[in-house]
Amino acid sequence: MTDAETTPRTGKRVLLANPRGYCAGVDRAVQTVEEALKLYGAPIYVRKQIVHNKHVVRTLEAKGAIFVEENEEVPEGATVIFSAHGVAPEVYEQAKERSLRAIDATCPLVTKVHHEARRFAQQDYDILLIGHEGHEEVIGTAGEAPAHIQLVDGPDGVDKVTVRDPEKVVWLSQTTLSVDETLETVARLKQRLPLLQSPPSDDICYATSNRQHVVKEIAPECDVVIVVGSRNSSNSVRLVEVALDAGARAGHLVDFADEIDDAWLEGARTVGVTSGASVPDELVQQVLARLAERGFTDVDEVTTADERLTFSLPQELKRDMKAAAARG
DSSP states (O other): OOHHHHSOOOSOEEEEEESOSOOHHHHHHHHHHHHHHHHHOSOEEEESOSSSOHHHHHHHHHHTEEEESSGGGSOTTOEEEEOTTOOOHHHHHHHHHTTOEEEEOOOHHHHHHHHHHHHHHHTTOEEEEESOTTOHHHHHHHTTOTTTEEEEOSGGGGGGOOOSOTTSEEEEEOTTSOHHHHHHHHHHHHHHOTTOBOOSSOOSOHHHHHHHHHHHHHGGGOSEEEEEOOTTOHHHHHHHHHHHHTTOSOEEEESSGGGOOHHHHTTOSEEEEEEOTTOOHHHHHHHHHHHHHTTOOEEEEEEOOOOOOOOOOOHHHHHHHHHHHHHO
16 A cells, blocks of 8 residues: 555645746746856845745845845946846846946746847837736836837726727737736737737746646635745736636735634635745745644645746856856
């Protein structure tokens, strides 16, 4: 008999979502800061949070990373890393003016959207950028072609859209949105603009889509779904919304296991657990341990995709690492 067969089942179970946690872009961004610290030494400056997760930011701060809001806060000539969410072209110019060694940790899937924005702007399209106002990724993408881009913040933003030529308009999107809400926004836009063009490939990243898909699978069986992630993490917030829309009786977002309120678990038999794309799995394991202490010892992992994508480190960092290795 297996251990699972000999372990008494309590009737209280956890449905553990897979895929969950780190995506390739986040893994690359965090590794970029860690490798830069090893190569150049502390301090390393990071413009904005490298990824939207409290634990990750605190861990990197303890290793010597200093997080700033703008390039002006970085001493002239120092090293600055741009976050995974991407930056507008003017941010690169500011870095050059201050003689900063800039390392771009933008997720390659965000960079793809930037390329699309530039290309369509060069062809004089009106670009409808679906995303959340004020989000760093949206600010960075819009900065590629501000004269051509207007923000559409969800389905309710469609009525405010105005374009110069309804035959020359395209939509792009933030990479971390709700898949379903984005499709609803696009459908409404196409009612107003039947000739609206779509991006050459899906802008919502594979990791966001995969994490939402598995949550949809488990949510109908869950009395409560716990999403591990920070409140400024768009994809984590979306996971709670997706869980509720898909039939979970309740959904909560927590940064850490000790934020779980025992009242959430009263009367619950099935708890769903997942995490946003910027969350290290150790935080999920701490949540599972806390749930086990409260009788939720049966953990069934539900897998809907196998993620194997990886991204190489930024070219400028790889070049310096190679040079350092050659020097011995």
